[in-house]
Amino acid sequence: xxxxxxxxxxxxxxxxxxxxxxxxxxxxxxxxxxxxxxxxxxxxxxxxxxxxxxxxxxxxxxxxxxxxxxxxxxxxxxxxxxxxxxxxxxxxxxxxxxxxxxxxxxxxxxxxxxx
Amino acid sequence: xxxxxxxxxxxxxxxxxxxxxxxxxxxxxxxxxxxxxxxxxxxxxxxxxxxxxxxxxxxxxxxxxxxxxxxxxxxxxxxxxxxxxxxxxxxxxxxxxxxxxxxxxxxxxxxxxxxx
Numbered sequence: 476x477x478x479x480x481x482x483x484x485x486x487x488x489x490x491x492x493x494x495x496x497x498x499x500x501x502x503x504x505x506x507x508x509x510x511x512x513x514x515x516x517x518x519x520x521x522x523x524x525x526x527x528x529x530x531x532x533x534x535x536x537x538x539x540x541x542x543x544x545x546x547x548x549x550x551x552x553x554x555x556x557x558x559x560x561x562x563x564x565x566x567x568x569x570x571x572x573x574x575x576x577x578x579x580x581x582x583x584x585x586x587x588x589x590x
Numbered sequence: 591x592x593x594x595x596x597x598x599x600x601x602x603x604x605x606x607x608x609x610x611x612x613x614x615x616x617x618x619x620x621x622x623x624x625x626x627x628x629x630x631x632x633x634x635x636x637x638x639x640x641x642x643x644x645x646x647x648x649x650x651x652x653x654x655x656x657x658x659x660x661x662x663x664x665x666x667x668x669x670x671x672x673x674x675x676x677x678x679x680x681x682x683x684x685x686x687x688x689x690x691x692x693x694x695x696x697x698x699x700x701x702x703x704x705x706x
Contacts, residue, residue: 479632518699
């Protein structure tokens with residue numbers, strides 16, 4: 476059974492800092508890994524999607540890496556801003572068997588960027 | 591393109607009452623998912639549809655939850671009777687056709703249920 480863990484559970488940083496959010500998963504048989512952002516009371520917004528054959532994806536100030544063999548992904552946020560404050564969730568799409576394509580989520584990291 | 595639409599956004603009911611949530615996925619998206627997100631946790635898959643067929647409902651509490659997608663477009667999730675532990679946000683998501691398991695997932699804003 477796939478399990479996804481995110482560390483830290485919460486993070487508070489001053490504006491301008493670079494930061495790293497961590498995600499680990501127990502079963503390396505995945506199709507892809509997706510990072511989402513969730514604002515309070517809102518749905519999930521997709522940030523980055525990394526296919527299993529890729530090592531990283533970049534979008535603006537965001538960079539996500541994937542090490543499938545070790546079951547780890549990191550989301551790097553450069554020059555953080557107060558508007559980055561949200562919950563960040565990672566999710567893996569399972570490959571094969573009865574879990575084909577099933578997305579398993581971590582519990583999220585609550586990020587607060589203060590001015 | 592328009593996003594995934596969900597309604598109602600908020601619903602408050604008493605335990606043992608029933609409730610229904612509606613989802614309209616992005617046009618042309620064949621795969622539709624319902625997720626349950628309890629406060630402080632990541633979303634948990636309840637049911638996955640491919641067109642109007644169920645692909646995975648292994649985590650759906652079938653004694654009280656039901657879902658349908660009759661014409662392969664809109665979907666309805668029903669809870670009857672509701673329990674206190676059903677208080678959560680119910681998220682609907684969809685994927686483009688032909689993407690299989692490798693496509694990006696698009697989520698709606700969610701329906702927040704409070705059971706008193």
